Amino acid sequence: MNGNLTLIEEVRKQCPLVHQITNVVTVNDCANITLSCGASPVMADAPEEVAEMARLASALVLNIGTLKVEQVDAMIQAGISANEKGIPVVLDPVGAGATTLRTRTTKKLLEEVRIAYLKGNAGEIATLTGERAEVRGVDSGHVGIDIRTLAINAAKKWDLTVIVTGEKDVITDGAMWAEVSNGHPLMGAITGTGCMCAPVVAAFAAVSKEPMTAAISAVTTYGIAAEKAATMAKGPGSFRQGLFDALYSLDGDTIKEYAKVEWGRV
Numbered sequence: 001m002n003g004n005l006t007l008i009e010e011v012r013k014q015c016p017l018v019h020q021i022t023n024v025v026t027v028n029d030c031a032n033i034t035l036s037c038g039a040s041p042v043m044a045d046a047p048e049e050v051a052e053m054a055r056l057a058s059a060l061v062l063n064i065g066t067l068k069v070e071q072v073d074a075m076i077q078a079g080i081s082a083n084e085k086g087i088p089v090v091l092d093p094v095g096a097g098a099t100t101l102r103t104r105t106t107k108k109l110l111e112e113v114r115i116a117y118l119k120g121n122a123g124e125i126a127t128l129t130g131e132r133a134e135v136r137g138v139d140s141g142h143v144g145i146d147i148r149t150l151a152i153n154a155a156k157k158w159d160l161t162v163i164v165t166g167e168k169d170v171i172t173d174g175a176m177w178a179e180v181s182n183g184h185p186l187m188g189a190i191t192g193t194g195c196m197c198a199p200v201v202a203a204f205a206a207v208s209k210e211p212m213t214a215a216i217s218a219v220t221t222y223g224i225a226a227e228k229a230a231t232m233a234k235g236p237g238s239f240r241q242g243l244f245d246a247l248y249s250l251d252g253d254t255i256k257e258y259a260k261v262e263w264g265r266v
């Protein structure tokens with residue numbers, strides 16, 4: 001981990017292509033947040049083309065938010081293709097724990113695809129590690145374990161980098177942990193702020209060889225953009241619009257000034 005919080009500048013230089021198989025609720029917001037951070041989105045989920053598309057990309061996002069059984073095969077094909085090319089795969093297990101299909105599919109994806117980043121809310125991640133947890137649709141409820149411990153357990157279990165989102169975002173690869181306190185409560189007032197975090201992580205991961213650095217930099221940048229958007233917002237609608245504007249114009253010096261990151265060794 002090199003502690004570089006300004007990877008967005010590298011994203012803007014390289015403009016990595018981020019292939020996303022995602023849900024129908026937030027697909028447009030996910031495409032636009034990818035553009036706002038300087039990367040290029042492509043949404044493609046037909047089983048006939050996903051492997052080919054992943055080969056063109058620099059990162060892949062798999063989001064099970066509005067999962068259909070046919071999508072599972074497409075996600076696995078895209079994931080295997082991404083693995084063969086050596087590009088990072090980010091998995092967002094939306095609603096894992098709420099239904100058997102979602103929990104089972106997430107576990108299958110973790111088994112059959114080499115996932116680099118698992119990003120979810122506390123309820124989703126806790127369900128997957130076998131902790132007692134509440135998941136209400138796509139929202140996290142009560143979780144009976146300390147979130148840092150939960151994230152570390154998940155990182156060790158699947159040997160990947162975990163991002164547990166919430167008021168504080170916890171990031172760990174099982175050896176180092178970081179907690180990012182940037183962000184704003186208005187993020188909970190619109191749908192998809194969790195979904196949008198995944199393509200931002202993917203874009204940053206595409207331009208960095210260090211998973212912890214990429215995840216911390218992405219989550220911090222995204223959280224600061226939300227803080228900036230909140231200062232101008234009249235409510236959820238203008239906040240959502242402002243989030244794209246704020247991320248688009250955020251510069252490295254502002255990120256360094258506003259970052260609230262604590263970290264340590266496990």
Ligand SMILES: Nc1ncnc2c1ncn2[C@@H]1O[C@H](COP(=O)(O)OP(=O)(O)OP(=O)(O)O)[C@@H](O)[C@H]1O
Binds near residue numbers: 138166183195196
């Ligand atoms: N109270 C809060 N204060 C600051 N940031 C928050 C707060 N709640 C959520 N966030 C931020 O909002 C984003 C989404 O986190 P959350 O845990 O709500 O995801 P989620 O449940 O997957 O959301 P969704 O399903 O709507 O996509 C993260 O970047 C997180 O840091």
Ligand SMILES: Cc1ncsc1CCO
Binds near residue numbers: 023094138192195
């Ligand atoms: C509300 C909702 N339902 C399925 S996916 C999604 C977007 C937030 O996760």
Ligand SMILES: [Mg+2]
Binds near residue numbers: 092094095120
């Ligand atoms: Mg989510």
